[in-house]
Amino acid sequence: MEWDVVTRRFAMALCAAASLALAAAPARAQTKWNLPGAYPLDNYHSENLNWFAKEVEKATGGQLIITVHAGASLFKAPEIKRAVATGQAQIGEVLISIHENEDPVFGLDAIPFLVSGYADAKKLWQAQKPVIAKRLDSQGIMLLYAVPWGPQGIYANKDINTVEDMRGLKMRAYNVATTRIAELVGAQPVTVQAAELAQALATGTANAFMTSGSTGYDIKVWETISHFYDVQAWIPKNIVLVNKAAFAALDGTRQDALLKAGEAAEERGWKIAPEKAKWYVEQLKAKGMKVQPPEPQLRDGLEKIGEQLTEDWLKRAGADGKAVLDAYRTSR
Ligand code: PCA
Numbered sequence: 001m002e003w004d005v006v007t008r009r010f011a012m013a014l015c016a017a018a019s020l021a022l023a024a025a026p027a028r029a030q031t032k033w034n035l036p037g038a039y040p041l042d043n044y045h046s047e048n049l050n051w052f053a054k055e056v057e058k059a060t061g062g063q064l065i066i067t068v069h070a071g072a073s074l075f076k077a078p079e080i081k082r083a084v085a086t087g088q089a090q091i092g093e094v095l096i097s098i099h100e101n102e103d104p105v106f107g108l109d110a111i112p113f114l115v116s117g118y119a120d121a122k123k124l125w126q127a128q129k130p131v132i133a134k135r136l137d138s139q140g141i142m143l144l145y146a147v148p149w150g151p152q153g154i155y156a157n158k159d160i161n162t163v164e165d166m167r168g169l170k171m172r173a174y175n176v177a178t179t180r181i182a183e184l185v186g187a188q189p190v191t192v193q194a195a196e197l198a199q200a201l202a203t204g205t206a207n208a209f210m211t212s213g214s215t216g217y218d219i220k221v222w223e224t225i226s227h228f229y230d231v232q233a234w235i236p237k238n239i240v241l242v243n244k245a246a247f248a249a250l251d252g253t254r255q256d257a258l259l260k261a262g263e264a265a266e267e268r269g270w271k272i273a274p275e276k277a278k279w280y281v282e283q284l285k286a287k288g289m290k291v292q293p294p295e296p297q298l299r300d301g302l303e304k305i306g307e308q309l310t311e312d313w314l315k316r317a318g319a320d321g322k323a324v325l326d327a328y329r330t331s332r
Pocket of ligand 1: 149194
C-alpha cells in the first residue's frame, strides 16, 4: 500500500515536470506557405501540386502546410516568378518559357521539333536544369522540380494543310517562341495566358493557337474551335520554385520533407503527363472536334520554322546556350 502511494506520487510529479518542460519549450509553430499556380484546379499540374502539398503535410506531421492557389487566382501567370523571388509567395509554379525574355535558356523547350517524345523532353530538361537552377539561384529562387505539358498541336477553325494556311489568323501566343511562330507564318500574334484564353476565343481576339490537348480541354475549346492538329511540335514544362530565404527559415525536418516530396512529385508528374496527353486528345475527339495528325507539308513547314527558331535562339543564347543545346544533342 505505502509503496503504491509513493509510486503514484512519484508518477504524478514526473507528469507535472514533463508538462512544465513542454510548456517551457518554444512551441513548434505551424508554417503556412502559399503556392500560386496559373492552371485550373483539375488540370494534372494543379492536381500534382495538391498531391505534393499533402505529402509535405504528412511528412511534417502538419508542421508545413502549403495552400495551392490554382487558376491564376493569387497572381497572374507572368507574375508568379517575381512573387516567389520577392517572397510575396514562398513557393509557386510557372511555365518556364514565359520567361524567355529574361534568359534564352528558359525558352529552349518551346522550340518546335527539338524533342520528339517524353524521353527526349527529359534529356532536354537534364541539359537545361543546371543552367536554369544557377540563374534562378542568383535571383533568390531555388528550383524544386519540373513537370512537362502535353505535346503541342494546332487549334484552328479551318483545315490547315500547310503553314501558308495559317497566314492571317489571329494566333494566340503564350511566350517568345509562339509569338515568333505566328510572325513567321504570317499570322497576327496576340499574347494571352491560359486563364484568359477562353475569353479571347469567345470575343474573337484570337481564332487559332498552339498548345496541348490539356489546355484545350481545360477551356472547353470545342465550344469555339473545330480542328486540332496533333503536331507534337514541342513539350514545354512547368517548374516549381521556392523562395530561398523561406526555405532557409525551415528546420531540417521541414526542408527534408519539401525536397523529398518535390522529388516524388517530379517523378509522378513525368509518369502522368504522357498518359494524360493521350486522354486529353481522345476527349477532344469525343467532343466532336476534327482531330488529326499533320499533313507532311504542314510538318515540313513547321520543321523549317523550328530550324529558324533554333538558329535565332543560338544567336541570343551565345556560347552558354550552345553548350546546353550540344549537351542535349549528345545525350539523345
Ligand atoms: N498549356 C499552357 C502552356 C503550354 C500548354 O500546354 C498554355 O497554353 O498556356
